[in-house]
Amino acid sequence: MTPPNPLRQLPSVDELLLTLKDQLAAFPRRLVVEECRATLAEARQRLKAGQTLPQELSRTVRERLLRLSHPPLLHVINATGVILHTNLGRAPLPAFPVPSAYTNLEYDLPSGKRGKRDAHTAALLERLLGRPAIAVNNGAAAVWLVLHELAAGGEVLISRGEMIEIGDGFRIPEIMERSGARLVEVGTTNKTRVDDYARACTPNTRLILRVHPSNFRMEGFTGRPSLSELAALAKDKGIPLYEDLGSGCLWEHPVAGIQEPSTTQSFEAGVDLISFSGDKLLGGPQAGIIAGREDLVQRVRRNPMFRAFRMDKLGVACLSETLRLLVLERWDQIPAWRMLRMTLEEVRVRAEGLLERLGRSDVMLMPGESLIGGGSTPQQSLPTWLLAVSGDAVAIERQLRLGEPPVLGRIEGDRLLLDLRTVLPEEEADLLRALRRL
Numbered sequence: 265m266t267p268p269n270p271l272r273q274l275p276s277v278d279e280l281l282l283t284l285k286d287q288l289a290a291f292p293r294r295l296v297v298e299e300c301r302a303t304l305a306e307a308r309q310r311l312k313a314g315q316t317l318p319q320e321l322s323r324t325v326r327e328r329l330l331r332l333s334h335p336p337l338l339h340v341i342n343a344t345g346v347i348l349h350t351n352l353g354r355a356p357l358p359a360f361p362v363p364s365a366y367t368n369l370e371y372d373l374p375s376g377k378r379g380k381r382d383a384h385t386a387a388l389l390e391r392l393l394g395r396p397a398i399a400v401n402n403g404a405a406a407v408w409l410v411l412h413e414l415a416a417g418g419e420v421l422i423s424r425g426e427m428i429e430i431g432d433g434f435r436i437p438e439i440m441e442r443s444g445a446r447l448v449e450v451g452t453t454n455k456t457r458v459d460d461y462a463r464a465c466t467p468n469t470r471l472i473l474r475v476h477p478s479n480f481r482m483e484g485f486t487g488r489p490s491l492s493e494l495a496a497l498a499k500d501k502g503i504p505l506y507e508d509l510g511s512g513c514l515w516e517h518p519v520a521g522i523q524e525p526s527t528t529q530s531f532e533a534g535v536d537l538i539s540f541s542g543d544k545l546l547g548g549p550q551a552g553i554i555a556g557r558e559d560l561v562q563r564v565r566r567n568p569m570f571r572a573f574r575m576d577k578l579g580v581a582c583l584s585e586t587l588r589l590l591v592l593e594r595w596d597q598i599p600a601w602r603m604l605r606m607t608l609e610e611v612r613v614r615a616e617g618l619l620e621r622l623g624r625s626d627v628m629l630m631p632g633e634s635l636i637g638g639g640s641t642p643q644q645s646l647p648t649w650l651l652a653v654s655g656d657a658v659a660i661e662r663q664l665r666l667g668e669p670p671v672l673g674r675i676e677g678d679r680l681l682l683d684l685r686t687v688l689p690e691e692e693a694d695l696l697r698a699l700r701r702l
């Protein structure tokens with residue numbers, strides 16, 4: 265006798281639909297049928313492979329439908345201590361008026377005429393940076409636009425030590441190639457001198473590019489010319505000097521311990537044009553800022569591809585609000601700045617308060633480090649106090665991550681650590697509930 269074929273036990277789509285009658289009121293019939301089909305196809309695959317079915321088919325269909333009832337982008341509590349966490353959307357956004365209704369995005373109210381969407385950010389950027397500036401979709405778009413406008417068909421000098429990959433496959437040499445500029449590498453991987461740049465200059469050189477090595481650090485026998493040396497050379501040769509700063513530190517950052525090259529330093533050293541991201545140290549939404557010499561900024565602004573890389577109205581609303589808060593020096597209304605500026609004492613008081621309310625002996629306070637992250641110089645950290653949860657760190661991490669809302673911590677050694685520096689004050693109640701459920 266042959267064993268019964270398990271595939272025969274699978275219901276038909278219609279039979280499965282009958283068990284899901286209650287779902288048909290909440291979901292379109294076409295969608296429920298599709299989910300039944302997909303679930304049955306999966307079940308068939310499993311059975312053919314000799315596996316068993318994990319649960320009743322109707323339950324699987326219900327779960328698939330339920331997932332569609334929630335927006336896919338979930339609010340997560342970031343207790344990792346990484347302030348600009350790339351996987352969690354970099355900077356948490358300040359409160360801003362969401363332009364869901366009509367707005368004056370491209371309309372000049374005083375004159376009643378067509379306006380420009382960059383007007384909202386340009387004036388604020390110029391106040392902050394002291395130079396004309398425009399905003400585009402992101403940092404990568406800014407780099408591409410500058411190279412395309414100022415160097416396509418010509419040569420760009422770049423140090424071998426700066427031919428870097430920023431992350432997720434964004435490589436400086438590749439973006440240069442796509443911009444139509446020819447890359448000329450100068451110096452060596454660890455050492456580049458200003459003479460190397462000087463020797464590489466030809467009548468075809470259009471730009472000297474300097475890139476902030478955001479996500480790595482070279483140590484030992486290394487060196488590159490100072491910005492002022494490069495600026496002097498650029499001036500002598502009549503070629504603009506452009507710096508991709510990446511993280512966009514506006515001033516010598518008013519937070520002790522952050523050592524990032526700042527926009528002010530670049531301009532003071534004589535850099536002609538800079539670009540940086542809006543969602544790194546600036547603390548705003550995804551954006552790319554291009555600032556510097558008026559004639560160069562205006563050329564980039566007039567590049568036909570500017571439109572393809574322009575910001576959308578959500579971004580304009582959020583970036584202009586972030587910039588307004590910075591101009592008014594309301595640092596603490598920008599969440600990333602609030603986290604950067606939070607003192608060790610403030611973190612300790614919050615952590616102790618939470619621990620007291622929690623009242624569990626398996627959670628302890630210990631000193632540690634928060635990371636700035638997000639393309640700032642790697643390993644830059646701020647001292648902090650951590651909640652250390654004892655027990656099976658892997659299991660606890662999983663339970664917190666799969667909770668509602670998800671809470672993300674970090675495992676170090678065999679302990680799960682939670683850093684309140686990156687937890688917004690209004691998230692503390694949810695964090696407390698999540699810890700009580702453990």
Ligand SMILES: *Cc1c(COP(=O)(O)O)cnc(C)c1O
Nearest residue numbers: 402403404476478509510541639
């Ligand atoms: C982050 C970064 C970029 C890319 O900016 P996005 O806003 O992520 O597109 C480019 N250059 C440097 C040096 C960076 O750090």
